[in-house]
Amino acid sequence: MSKMSVLAAIAALALVTAAAADTPQPIALEPINHAEAELIIVRSDGTKQSYTPAELETLATYRVRTTTPWRDEPADFDGVLLSDLLAQSGLHLEDAIKVIAENEFSTIMPRALWETVPVLIATRVDGRAHTRRERGPIQVVIDMDDYTASPIAGEKHLVWMVARIEAE
Numbered sequence: 001m002s003k004m005s006v007l008a009a010i011a012a013l014a015l016v017t018a019a020a021a022d023t024p025q026p027i028a029l030e031p032i033n034h035a036e037a038e039l040i041i042v043r044s045d046g047t048k049q050s051y052t053p054a055e056l057e058t059l060a061t062y063r064v065r066t067t068t069p070w071r072d073e074p075a076d077f078d079g080v081l082l083s084d085l086l087a088q089s090g091l092h093l094e095d096a097i098k099v100i101a102e103n104e105f106s107t108i109m110p111r112a113l114w115e116t117v118p119v120l121i122a123t124r125v126d127g128r129a130h131t132r133r134e135r136g137p138i139q140v141v142i143d144m145d146d147y148t149a150s151p152i153a154g155e156k157h158l159v160w161m162v163a164r165i166e167a168e
């Protein structure tokens, strides 16, 4: 490798590292009172597992600071990774999942989405419980840089009032 290409490689690595270090950041969360909510996971064999926001937060928790299509100013979203939740409930190898909201909205997420983009299942915003008024209590959040860079991520994936995830 020439000296220039070594420098270029170091610069590229620094950029990648900076982007990766950006978000999601591991964060320890103190217990708080959440809005009453429940996320039900339905496996392909029909068995179910349900999580309140506090139960979701027993998985590894992360913070993503980002805007959303509904927020011009960035906010701190805390929650768990969709990939971790699917691994814990046994849906991570499905080709796709259907995410259904309390208002009956539903959308399909292909496995490539949660495998290539950190998809946060947010349970808190700016350190507080996430309310329905703010598009909680359980909201799918993707860092806007990752969202913009992904050929797969779309606005239809940014589901709020998430109620159910089913194997497709």
Ligand SMILES: Nc1nc2c(c(=O)[nH]1)N[C@H]1C(S)=C(S)[C@@H](COP(=O)(O)O)O[C@H]1N2
Residues within 6 Å of the ligand: 101, 102, 103, 105, 155, 156, 157, 158, 159, 160, 161, 162
């Ligand atoms: N709970 C819920 N989340 C949702 C939707 C919805 O109807 N309900 N619509 C989705 C789609 S298809 C898009 S484009 C955006 C639209 O948000 P808006 O209706 O506030 O513009 O949110 C997504 N998340």
Ligand SMILES: [Mo]
Residues within 6 Å of the ligand: 155, 156
């Ligand atoms: Mo949409």
